[in-house]
Amino acid sequence: MSTADLKPYIEPIQAIVQRHPRTITLTALITIATPWFVNNYNAFIDMGPGGLPWNAYGWLIALYRKPFSRETKSTALYDKDSNKTSYLKDPASIKERRGERPKTTWHVFPSRQLNKFAPSDIQKRLIAVFDKHASANPSLVEVVPSRFERLHPALVIHSSRTSPHKAATMARREICHIHRGKDFSLHATMAPQDCKLVIERGWGERHPLAGSHFLPKEYMLLYAPRDDEELAAVEQFMCAAIGYMANTQAVN
Structure with a gap:
């Protein structure tokens, strides 16, 4: 035509x-x-x-x-932070995480990983680790529904303790929670230098809103553990988050 x-x-x-x-x-x-x-x-x-x-x-x-989201993997902001204290008990034992980082959600809420999920047996053991440290540190932490997720239990600073720093206040005193749905990743508020180690060794990244007026720069997404070695590393991160938020090195 x-x-x-x-x-x-x-x-x-x-x-x-x-x-x-x-x-x-x-x-x-x-x-x-x-x-x-x-x-x-x-x-x-x-x-x-x-x-x-x-x-x-x-x-x-x-x-x-x-539109408020930011990049999640640079560490320069932690180098600039004057707080150089680490709450990790054995940072030298934490090697670089194997394999590529998991993909993460486009949305800032919910912030999750999209692949490389925790196997079912590791999921149960991760919850057991969470419960163990909640029970072992009764004067430091308590368990309440997450103030961010609302559905999942979270470790928070014990109500008898004051918030030790601005990051704790911005994070609503929430130490960590496990995403007990698909992926079993975690969110945890960690010391600046521990955040740097987590990112550099491939164990996690900042929440997309961390460093904005919504969340402190210390608010981290920790990738779901896939085996015993990774579970041990995540347990160290959980204990380090408790120490930072409760302002103590004496975490059980």
């Missing part, structure tokens, strides 16, 4: 576009963008409940928070 043959069909379309340019443009943009929004919403729902309402309203909040 030649251009001349198409002319009777093209001219009416051109006339409509000329009469309603804004409407046509908006319609085209909506048509192009709709698949992205549908996929993005499905990705939000697929991660399961966590912090925000698990529905379209929560998804819209997550979209609103996204």
Whole structure:
């Protein structure tokens, strides 16, 4: 079919576009963008409940928070921090984590990893580690529903203790919690130098909002442990988070 043959069909379309340019443009943009929004919403729902309402309203909040997100793997901000204290009991024993880092969510809430999940037996043992240190440190910590996740139990600074630093206040006194859904990653608030080690050796990264007015720069995503060696490292990180937030080296 030649251009001349198409002319009777093209001219009416051109006339409509000329009469309603804004409407046509908006319609085209909506048509192009709709698949992205549908996929993005499905990705939000697929991660399961966590912090925000698990529905379209929560998804819209997550979209609103996204522009505030920051990069998650640089360590220069910890080098600049005057606090050089580490709360890790044996940092030399923590080797570089094997393999590539897991992929993480596009959304800032919920902040999760998307692959390399913890096996079911390690999941149970990770929860046991959490419970062990909660019981072993009754004067330092207590267990309450996470003030961020709302669904998962969290270790927080014991109510009898004052918040020792600004990071504790910004983190709502929350020390750590386990994401007991798909991945079994953790969020933990750790000393600046311990955050640096975690990132440099591949064990985690900052929460995307860490370092903003939402969360302190010490708020970390720790990747889910996959075996005994990784579980031992995560246990060290958990104890270090307790020490930092309770301002003590005497963590059981």
